[in-house]
Amino acid sequence: MKLEGQTALVTGAARGIGKAIALCLARRQVAVGLMDLRDPGPVAEEIDADGYTALPLKADITDRESVIRAVDSMIQRFGKIDILVNNAGIIVRESILELSYEDWQRVMNVNINGAFLCSKAVIPHMIERSYGRIVNITSIAGKMGDITASPAYGTSKGAINTFTKSLARQLAAYNITVNAIAPHAIETDMSAEWSEEKRRAVVGSIPLKRMGTPDEVAEAVLFLVSEGASFITGEILDINGGYLMD
Numbered sequence: 058m059k060l061e062g063q064t065a066l067v068t069g070a071a072r073g074i075g076k077a078i079a080l081c082l083a084r085r086q087v088a089v090g091l092m093d094l095r096d097p098g099p100v101a102e103e104i105d106a107d108g109y110t111a112l113p114l115k116a117d118i119t120d121r122e123s124v125i126r127a128v129d130s131m132i133q134r135f136g137k138i139d140i141l142v143n144n145a146g147i148i149v150r151e152s153i154l155e156l157s158y159e160d161w162q163r164v165m166n167v168n169i170n171g172a173f174l175c176s177k178a179v180i181p182h183m184i185e186r187s188y189g190r191i192v193n194i195t196s197i198a199g200k201m202g203d204i205t206a207s208p209a210y211g212t213s214k215g216a217i218n219t220f221t222k223s224l225a226r227q228l229a230a231y232n233i234t235v236n237a238i239a240p241h242a243i244e245t246d247m248s249a250e251w252s253e254e255k256r257r258a259v260v261g262s263i264p265l266k267r268m269g270t271p272d273e274v275a276e277a278v279l280f281l282v283s284e285g286a287s288f289i290t291g292e293i294l295d296i297n298g299g300y301l302m303d
Contacts, residue, residue: 060283061086064135066128068118068175069145071095073245074194077271078142078278083109085279087140090131092116092175094145118145118171128178137186140282141179143172143217144194148247149207161209168213172220180228189233190282193221194274195293197241197301205255214239218293225291234290236281241297243269264299 065082069075071093079089079100088110091097097113104111112134116127131138146168149160172193183189198206199214218237225235242248242259248268251259260266277296280286295301 060279063139063282064088064090064131064137065140065142065282066090066092066114066131066138066175066179067142067144068092068171071097071100073247074240074243074271074274075142075144076100077275078144079111080104081272081275081279082140082282083107083111088112088135090114090127090135090138092118092127092145094118118175119166121174124171124174124178128175128182132182138179138182139188140190140192141175141183142192142194142278143175145171146194146196146213148210150205151207153208156207156209160207164207164209164213165216168210169216169220172217176220176224180224180233183228183233184231187232189228189231191224191228191233191235192278192281193217193235193237195221195237195239197239197295197297200239200293200295200303201301221293222291229290234281234287236286236289236292236294238274238277238281238294238296240269240274241295241300243271243274243296245271262300263297267298269296269298 065087067079070079070091083089083104090112092114094117101111101113114127117123195217196214198211199218203211221237
């Protein structure tokens with residue numbers, strides 16, 4: 058998978074799956090922009106210490122001007138953006154009876170509006186060069202509905218799935234592919250909130266009988282942005298140990 062010399066913008070890159078994706082790309086000689094509301098500096102320092110290239114971009118993906126400034130910084134530093142990974146997302150766990158309108162809006166703002174704003178800012182630069190790879194991180198909940206999260210989370214991820222396919226159709230003429238990855242049961246801060254009883258139940262329901270890792274999600278991203286996946290677009294790739302096979 059030769060990606061040397063390319064550039065990537067990864068949102069939600071300060072921890073978890075986003076951090077794993079950024080590290081995976083950097084180790085393939087991809088210059089990585091790390092966008093996060095949290096301080097992405099420590100991840101950038103880790104990448105720099107390994108001899109690779111990273112640009113920390115503290116930004117709010119729900120704020121249009123903040124996103125534009127971050128993308129402009131990427132272009133000024135690297136001259137292009139080859140890869141966009143819309144990974145940033147949040148979750149709330151209230152039932153429909155408990156879910157407030159404010160929390161509903163907050164989840165939608167981050168999970169779908171943030172992906173829209175980042176894509177909207179990056180795509181013109183990809184069109185200009187007739188090349189681009191976009192990967193959206195969605196969820197199994199976007200395909201089958203929420204299991205333990207609030208209805209806002211699965212709804213936002215279902216929107217990401219449709220957004221992915223819509224962009225894939227519209228951007229194919231510019232040699233830009235758009236795909237998504239739908240993880241389930243990955244060892245992240247979100248799953249760390251689970252009780253031991255829930256963890257046992259989740260693992261027991263997975264044919265491979267284990268949790269997945271952020272690195273396994275990152276490797277799938279690596280494939281989708283590589284030349285090996287140049288004829289794949291509009292795909293929603295499951296990474297769930299066989300829990301959902303569709």
